[in-house]
Amino acid sequence: MATFQVVTEQHGELNCWRISSDRAELLIAQQGAQVLSYQQVGEPPLLWLSDQAIFRQGKSVRAGVPVCWPWFGNLQRNPEAVQAMYQGTPAPAHGLARTRDWKLLGIKEVGETLRIEFELPEARGDLPGWPHDVELKLVVEMGADLTLSLTSRNMGNTPVTISQALHSYFAVSDVRQTRVEGVDGLGYIETLANWEQRQQQGALMFAGETDRIYLNTPQTLSIVDPHWNRRITLASSGSRSAVIWNPWTERAKELADMADDGWQRMLCIETANVWDDLVELKPGASHSLGVQIGCENI
Ligand code: TA6
Secondary structure, three states: OOOOEEEEEEEOOEEEEEEEOOOEEEEEEOEOOOEEEEEEOOOOOOEOEOOOOOOOOOOOOOEOEOEEEOOOOOHHHOOHHHHOOOOOOOOOOOEOHHHOEOEEEEEEEEOOEEEEEEEOHHHEOOEOOEOOEEEEEEEEEEOOOEEEEEEEEEOOOOOEEEOEEEEEEEEOOOHHHOEEEOOOOOEEEEOOOOOEEEEOOOOEEOOOOEEEEEEOOOOEEEEEEHHHOEEEEEEEEOOOEEEEEEOHHHHHHHOOOOOOOHHHHEEEEEEEEOOOOOEEEOOOOEEEEEEEEEEEEO
């Protein structure tokens, strides 16, 4: 029987919980309900936490799994139906949820798994510039794998359209020696070349700045890291799109919360609903976006 210990911690301005079991350790912040780090015992970290992370209210931490909601990325790059939902100005990158305080609804053991449930109360009509009534919950399950599930339920009486992502930062030995499998043959949007649509050939290898939206993604993508002898698997649900990002040398230098060489040790695969994979919620309807993150030795 797994036993879990839960300790509250303050990191800079952020309230956090550190949860440990005999198998793994997880750090999660109240702001954004953001998983900040996750590591299985005896293994290198699975999720990456920047050495220069800034723990400040109103700023998403460069780490773990920021929740991008109710839009992904630059709002102006979203379809009109997503843009029309927001009446505020300016529109913060990656939406509103990642910099607000969430409410911890509970932490409980369910068999061998610890289930942590959060809600964003402001999504019930109180988000600045976004006057819609959505019940937004994030469930994080820590068991043999780490599972996140983000559920949006439209409690209002008009339709709501969102884009969203679980913007996961993975830790790797060296991104230049790492590949992503599961993308061969997929169409993708190359955001670094005028958002052209292109087609992936083979696995994705990293040789420069990368910022792509993959379309019609399969359920499982994986990160193969030969130096750390491991394969990280991401099994998604409620998603047909994924964003893969690495800032590489020059962009990393521009990011105050990333070491100049920090790009070598991370890559983002963001389980998403973006581009033509939007979520349209009729009154009363709900949608769950999920990812199950596992790891095996190779
Ligand atoms: O998901 C990729 C991306 O949208 C990139 O374009 C990059 O800017 C990254 O997210 C990080 O965004 P952030 O607002 O957290 O600095």
